[in-house]
Amino acid sequence: MKAIALMTGLAAAALMTACSSSTKTSDIKQTTQYKREQVDAAVRNNAAFVSTVEFDRGSKAVTPASAEKLREMIMNAKANGKIDEVRVAAWADEAYPSNQKKKLSKGQRDLAADRADHIKDILKKDLNVDDVAVYNMAERPNAAENFFNTSDAKVKHALEASGLANNSAVLSGQTSKATVMVIME
Numbered sequence: 001m002k003a004i005a006l007m008t009g010l011a012a013a014a015l016m017t018a019c020s021s022s023t024k025t026s027d028i029k030q031t032t033q034y035k036r037e038q039v040d041a042a043v044r045n046n047a048a049f050v051s052t053v054e055f056d057r058g059s060k061a062v063t064p065a066s067a068e069k070l071r072e073m074i075m076n077a078k079a080n081g082k083i084d085e086v087r088v089a090a091w092a093d094e095a096y097p098s099n100q101k102k103k104l105s106k107g108q109r110d111l112a113a114d115r116a117d118h119i120k121d122i123l124k125k126d127l128n129v130d131d132v133a134v135y136n137m138a139e140r141p142n143a144a145e146n147f148f149n150t151s152d153a154k155v156k157h158a159l160e161a162s163g164l165a166n167n168s169a170v171l172s173g174q175t176s177k178a179t180v181m182v183i184m185e
Contacts, residue, residue, distance in 0.1 A: 037163040038179065044158035045087060047181035049077045053119060055176045057093050060114040062122065070119070070180060074127045077182045084185040085131040086123055089159055090116035090178040092138040096165040103139035112138035115178055123180075137165060137174075 042050035051073040053066040062070070077083050092108035092115075103109060116134035123129040133151065141153035159165035164174055 041162035049182035053178040082185040089135040109138040
């Protein structure tokens with residue numbers, strides 16, 4: 001019985017992946033649980049398209065495979081209407097900080113910021129996207145951002161609620177990555 005439920009779940013996940021992404025099957029390296037959390041993050045951010053960008057540890061440069069996935073996603077979005085905004089949430093090489101820690105080391109915060117800025121440059125210069133917002137996932141929203149419910153706080157709380165910005169062992173795989181979400185008009 002468990003085997004049937006598992007097979008049904010895997011078949012449904014494969015169908016969702018095939019229908020929701022232009023990525024070649026050989027490029028998919030994410031688990032079914034991660035995909036579900038990524039989709040939840042997109043829904044919580046009103047995003048029509050979402051993709052993961054990967055980085056080598058310590059590097060701000062986007063991997064060639066991720067650059068191609070990013071380009072494909074933006075082209076698909078443009079083919080489906082007008083892009084209102086692209087949101088880039090970039091992680092460092094360490095997991096999202098806990099409630100107690102609030103932020104990672106300066107080196108890790110700078111790395112996450114550099115990664116977000118690098119993706120922003122690609123989106124603006126190479127893919128002609130006008131409005132790009134970046135979010136540094138190496139630091140949690142501060143008290144003022146939470147009080148005034150700023151866009152930084154909203155996006156980070158949405159990512160936390162989806163499970164992407166969480167420091168549990170299950171999600172430590174989000175390090176050295178960025179989540180890119182496209183919001184359509």
